[in-house]
Amino acid sequence: MGHRAAIVGAGHTRFGALDAGPRALLRSAVDLAFQSVDRGAERTAVGEAFLASLGFGGWQIGNSSALLAEETGIVGVPTTRIENACASGGFALRAAVHSVESGAAELVLVVGLEKMTDLAQARRRYWLGVSGDTEWERLAGLTFAGVYGLIASRFLADHRAGPEALAEVASKNHENGALNPNAHFQKRVSRDDVLRAPRVADPLGVYDCCPVSDGAAAVLVASAETARRFTDTPVFVDGLGAGSDRLAVQERADLTRFAATRRAADEAFRSAGYGRSTLSFIEVHDCFTIAELLALEDLGFAGPGEAARLTLEGATRRTGRLPVNPDGGLKAKGHPIGATGVSQVYEAFVQLRGAAGARQVPGAERALTHNVGGAGATAAVSLFSVG
Amino acid sequence: MVRAAVYLPPGTADGHRVAGSDEDGLTLGATAVERVRENLGETNDPISVELLGDYPTADEWAVPRLLGAPATIVRTPATGRDLVAALGRAEAGARGTAVVLAVELPERSGVTSRPSSATGAGAVAFWFEEGRGQALPPTVASLVPEPSAIGTAFAVYRRAAASGPAAWAGEWSAVGPSGRPVDLHRIAPLVGLSTAAVSEGAYVPRPRYLESLPSRWQFVAERCGQCGGLTLPARGACRHCGRSDDLRSVALPRDGLEVVATTVIGPGGQPTEFDPQVGALGPYEVVLAELAPGVRVTLQVTDAEPGAVRIGDRVDTRLRRLYPMEGAWRYGRKAVPRPPP
Numbered sequence: 001m002g003h004r005a006a007i008v009g010a011g012h013t014r015f016g017a018l019d020a021g022p023r024a025l026l027r028s029a030v031d032l033a034f035q036s037v038d039r040g041a042e043r044t045a046v047g048e049a050f051l052a053s054l055g056f057g058g059w060q061i062g063n064s065s066a067l068l069a070e071e072t073g074i075v076g077v078p079t080t081r082i083e084n085a086c087a088s089g090g091f092a093l094r095a096a097v098h099s100v101e102s103g104a105a106e107l108v109l110v111v112g113l114e115k116m117t118d119l120a121q122a123r124r125r126y127w128l129g130v131s132g133d134t135e136w137e138r139l140a141g142l143t144f145a146g147v148y149g150l151i152a153s154r155f156l157a158d159h160r161a162g163p164e165a166l167a168e169v170a171s172k173n174h175e176n177g178a179l180n181p182n183a184h185f186q187k188r189v190s191r192d193d194v195l196r197a198p199r200v201a202d203p204l205g206v207y208d209c210c211p212v213s214d215g216a217a218a219v220l221v222a223s224a225e226t227a228r229r230f231t232d233t234p235v236f237v238d239g240l241g242a243g244s245d246r247l248a249v250q251e252r253a254d255l256t257r258f259a260a261t262r263r264a265a266d267e268a269f270r271s272a273g274y275g276r277s278t279l280s281f282i283e284v285h286d287c288f289t290i291a292e293l294l295a296l297e298d299l300g301f302a303g304p305g306e307a308a309r310l311t312l313e314g315a316t317r318r319t320g321r322l323p324v325n326p327d328g329g330l331k332a333k334g335h336p337i338g339a340t341g342v343s344q345v346y347e348a349f350v351q352l353r354g355a356a357g358a359r360q361v362p363g364a365e366r367a368l369t370h371n372v373g374g375a376g377a378t379a380a381v382s383l384f385s386v387g
Numbered sequence: 388m389v390r391a392a393v394y395l396p397p398g399t400a401d402g403h404r405v406a407g408s409d410e411d412g413l414t415l416g417a418t419a420v421e422r423v424r425e426n427l428g429e430t431n432d433p434i435s436v437e438l439l440g441d442y443p444t445a446d447e448w449a450v451p452r453l454l455g456a457p458a459t460i461v462r463t464p465a466t467g468r469d470l471v472a473a474l475g476r477a478e479a480g481a482r483g484t485a486v487v488l489a490v491e492l493p494e495r496s497g498v499t500s501r502p503s504s505a506t507g508a509g510a511v512a513f514w515f516e517e518g519r520g521q522a523l524p525p526t527v528a529s530l531v532p533e534p535s536a537i538g539t540a541f542a543v544y545r546r547a548a549a550s551g552p553a554a555w556a557g558e559w560s561a562v563g564p565s566g567r568p569v570d571l572h573r574i575a576p577l578v579g580l581s582t583a584a585v586s587e588g589a590y591v592p593r594p595r596y597l598e599s600l601p602s603r604w605q606f607v608a609e610r611c612g613q614c615g616g617l618t619l620p621a622r623g624a625c626r627h628c629g630r631s632d633d634l635r636s637v638a639l640p641r642d643g644l645e646v647v648a649t650t651v652i653g654p655g656g657q658p659t660e661f662d663p664q665v666g667a668l669g670p671y672e673v674v675l676a677e678l679a680p681g682v683r684v685t686l687q688v689t690d691a692e693p694g695a696v697r698i699g700d701r702v703d704t705r706l707r708r709l710y711p712m713e714g715a716w717r718y719g720r721k722a723v724p725r726p727p728p
Contacts, residue, residue, distance in 0.1 A: 126659045135591050135599065136620065139709050139719055140673050140685040141652055141661045149650030150675050150685075157698045199670075200656040202694070250675060250683045251626070255648055 004271070005097040006227035006234035006387065008107075008220050009037035010349040015215035015334030016184040022059060022115040023071050029111055029216035029339075030072040038231035041220060043073045047105025050095050051081045052088035052112040053338035056127050057119045068111055077105075085131035086287060088112065089341020090371030090380025093221070094240050100223040107226070112342030113216040124212060131374045133248035145209055145288065147249050147375040149201030152290040154255045156203060158305070163203050165308035167194035169289040170207045170331055172317050177328025179318075179359035184213045184334030194289075208289040213334030217342040219349065227387070235349045238366075239272025239383035241265060247377050258376035261298035268368070268381040269300075276300055280364035281323035281351065283344040285372035285379075286331050292316075292324065295370055299381070323361050326351065341371035341380065352386035409664075409689055409707040414718060417604075417706050452600045593713060603719050604706060606639040606678055617682050641720070642703040644676040647683060651693045660710040669693070674722055676702055686722040701725050 011032025013025055020028070034041060051068045055061035065079035082092040089112040096108040116124065129143050137147060152166065171191045177183035189207055197205035220230075227234035243263030246252055252259075269275065276299075284295035296307035301322060310316060316324035327333050327347045330340060348367040350356045356364075366385045373379065591599075601607035602620035609621040611634055616627030619639065624631040652661075653670045664671070672688035674696055688696050689707055696702060702722035709717045 122659045122662065129658050135595065137685050138658050139591065139717065140687045141657055141664075141671060142650075142673055142685055143656060143658050145656045146650055146652050146673055149652070149656070150648040150673070153650055153698060154648040199651065199653040201653070202651040204650075206655075248685075250685050253681055255675070 003224040003236035003238055003385075003387070004240065005100045005237045006222050006224055007237065007345060007349045007384070008222045008227055008230035008234050009033045009035075009041065010217070010219045010346040011036060012182050012217045012343060012346045013215050014182050015213045015336060015339070015343070017117040018214040020214070021118075022113060023067070025115065025214065025216040026068055026071045026111060026113055029113070029218040030109065033109075033218035033220055037220065038233070039229070041107065041230055045107045046074045046077055046109045046220075047107055048077055048096075048099050049074055049079045049109040049111070050092040051079065051338070052083075052092035052110065052342055053081060053114060054083060054085060054088060054127075054131065055081075056114050056116050056337060057123065058127075059115065068113075072109070072111075074109065083338075084378040084380075085373035086285065086335070086337050086340060087371045087373030087378045087380050088338045089217070089343065089345070090369065090382065091242060091341070091378070093219070093237075093341065093345055093382060094242055094380055096219075096221040097237050097240055100221055103223075106223050108221045109218065110221060110342055110345075111216060111218040112336070112339035114336035114338045115214050116212045116336060117214050128212070131377075133250075135248075136250060137248055143201075144375060145201040145204060148288040148290050149204045150249065151255050151294070151375065152203050152288070155290060155293065158256060159308060161308050163195060164191065165293060165311045166203065166208055166289040167191040168311050169286060169292045169316075170194045172311070173286060173292075173325050173329040173331040176318055176326050176359055177332025179357070180328050180333055181357075182215075183328045183332050184211050184215075185328070185332045204288055204290065210287050210330040210335040213336045215334060215336035215339045215343070217339045217346045219342060219345050233353050234387045235352045235384050236387050237382060238274070238385050239268040239270070239381075241267030241269075241271065241381045242379065243267070244378050245376050247374070249375050252376075256294065258294055258298050258372065258379060260376050260379035261295065261370065261372065261381070264379045264381040265299045265370075268383050272383040274366070274383075279322070279366045279368055279383075281326055281361045282368040282370065283327065283347050284324055284329070284370040285340070286325060286329040287335060287372070289331065291372065292329065292331075294376075295372075296324070299368070299370060318359065318361060326356070326359050326361050328359075341369070344369035344371060345382070345384075348382075348384040352384060409709075409721065413716075414706045414708060421706070452597065452604070591712070591717070596712075596717060601636075606641055606684075606704075606720070607636050608639050608679075608682065609634040610637045617679055619678065619682050619684070639678040639682065643701050643725070644678055644704065644722070646674045646676050646696055646698055646700045646702055646722075648675040649673070649696055649698055660712065664710070672696055674702065676704075676722060684720075686720060688723070689721040690723045695724055696722065 011029045013020070013028045018025070034043070049065065049068060051065040053064055055064060060067055065081045069075045069077065069079045080095070082088050082095055084091045092110045092112065096110045099105050099108045119127065125143070129138055132138060132142070132144055132147060156163065168191055171189055171194060174185060174187065174189040178186050178188050180186065194205065194207040197207045199205050200209055221237070222230060222234070224236065227236070241264035243260035245258065245260040249255065282299070282301070284292055284299065286292035286295070293307040293311065296302040296310060296316070297304060302310050315321050318326050333343070347356070348369055351361055351364045352367055354360060354364070366383070369382045369384070371380045599620055606619065607621060608617050608619035609625065610617055611625035611628060611630060613630050613633050614625060614628040616625050617637070618626040621636065623634070625634065649672060651670050651672050654665055657665050670693045672691070672693045672695070673685060674688060675683050675685055677683050686702070686704060688702070689705070703725055704720040704722055706718060707721040709719045711717070
């Protein structure tokens with residue numbers, strides 16, 4: 001099976017509560033992406049650009065992709081903002097791959113950005129809620145934490161499980177995040193810390209939730225044919241999949257399975273032509289700890305009810321048989337909404353090229369990224385290998 | 388003749404319940420009408436309602452929709468004389484006419500068994516029918532009003548309730564995890580809470596909100612004649628097959644819903660518009676409940692301690708206040724635990 005496109009450069013800002021504003025974050029991520037191209041790339045080589053961003057806070061919710069162009073020296077090329085809430089980045093990569101596959105462009109810039117921490121508390125929480133169902137779920141007093149709390153309650157009841165596996169997800173991802181210099185949280189958290197933390201949406205506590213972060217990430221996507229012009233070790237995009245589901249969780253027949261993820265995973269593996277057992281590590285969308293358990297099952301790495309056991313056994317640790325979120329995941333690395341999906345691709349790029357430093361997964365050859373919008377309303381899955 | 392009557396707090400006879408923080412004259416008035424209709428088993432009868440009382444929080448546009456009936460609103464700090472006059476008008480009027488007295492009292496002084504001194508919010512509904520049912524002795528015309536409307540209402544209600552099976556006393560209690568009535572003293576009424584307290588809430592514009600009210604307040608769904616599927620909220624198209632040419636409105640059950648999932652929202656987990664509620668009352672529970680196979684709604688739990696409702700439990704639902712928006716309260720249904728049999 002042939003490769004569909006390749007990542008030839010990737011850049012990543014620090015994630016966290018940053019002084020930098022959105023324009024500076026865009027410039028940093030894109031500068032770092034260009035600097036990472038082994039044989040260099042001119043900005044004039046970029047034929048199209050996509051900005052993944054929710055537009056948190058409304059600072060420039062319209063036409064922000066033009067702002068990307070003017071900040072990064074590519075004014076004139078077609079630019080588009082891709083918005084699928086937390087899955088914006090995964091869908092922007094998909095658009096970029098389609099662009100190079102179609103021949104519309106040979107080199108496409110994908111940037112994910114969110115600036116979230118410069119808003120007042122109340123305004124911030126308002127914006128955190130805009131991607132859920134605002135007409136019903138929200139009027140009952142639910143945010144995403146609440147929706148995932150409902151899902152977690154059902155998941156634990158169905159599998160007669162306690163909250164320990166949820167705590168292990170948080171603890172494991174914090175351990176990985178402690179090795180990632182870009183992570184929002186670079187400190188370890190024990191299972192007990194997680195279990196004892198104040199409850200936000202029972203059974204989810206403070207440490208079961210990802211933080212609100214600023215940050216940006218950028219990748220350069222080249223056609224598979226031209227990739228070696230830029231580097232000897234491109235990271236190929238082998239498979240792409242995406243899906244959608246009903247917006248409100250009350251409309252779903254099955255609470256503990258995300259149909260969008262399942263569809264996206266099936267499509268990605270079908271287009272890549274290889275199976276799950278060949279992957280070196282996976283990056284999954286752990287906005288809440290329960291989401292990582294759902295992802296393991298929906299992506300097909302664990303049978304129904306097996307994700308908790310797999311996690312408690314240590315299989316998903318960085319040294320385990322299937323490392324999950326070696327960069328710390330959304331949980332520890334942080335979750336600047338539009339940046340997250342692109343950040344996952346950045347992790348695939350550095351890991352597969354053996355450049356991930358202290359958090360390197362030894363001998364990584366194939367990787368999966370999984371990016372979810374809201375509580376499963378949209379999902380994108382991508383598969384990568386190193387050339 | 389008064390055929391049925393329902394009396395809601397303040398001041399149930401045994402005094403174990405006060406109006407909850409999310410109740411006001413409007414929710415209690417609407418609930419009283421709802422209860423009377425349910426009790427009569429004539430839920431599809433057209434009715435007209437004379438709503439009597441002082442409603443600092445009620446919007447004119449919401450009342451008829453909330454009641455599901457044409458309504459005349461007499462906005463007054465009603466006296467006993469006003470109520471008797473309204474009862475007289477209704478008695479002389481058409482079948483199905485209801486008079487609802489609902490009051491909001493700004494200060495709360497705790498549980499009381501004396502309605503005339505009750506605080507919080509309360510409502511009484513009287514259902515009239517010409518020539519049927521049991522006459523209320525004495526007739527309305529001979530009633531001697533007490534000074535306060537609520538005191539008069541309670542007196543009329545007691546006579547109706549004592550007069551036989553045609554009169555019905557509606558009553559419910561809040562139940563905690565132990566199965567015992569919950570002490571609702573800790574709940575401060577939000578009656579005095581300013582509707583302007585929240586600047587940025589979930590933006591459901593008024594037209595969208597109004598359009599959704601049958602689904603939101605009465606659980607009116609659409610049944611597709613082509614595939615048999617049920618759609619709630621109703622949206623003018625079947626969510627299963629997408630067809631829009633063969634839809635029929637059906638009211639789904641409002642009580643005895645099975646809880647599919649549950650969570651307790653702690654400080655910080657709530658949407659902004661629920662900040663005043665969390666600040667005043669602390670954590671709240673939200674459940675996903677099933678109205679019919681595959682038809683579910685998310686509902687906040689009220690009249691119970693957070694965590695009282697578990698997966699697999701059955702809950703009833705009540706009309707309550709949700710949160711203020713655009714200077715007015717938004718109303719919807721909330722879940723309450725079923726009292727133990």
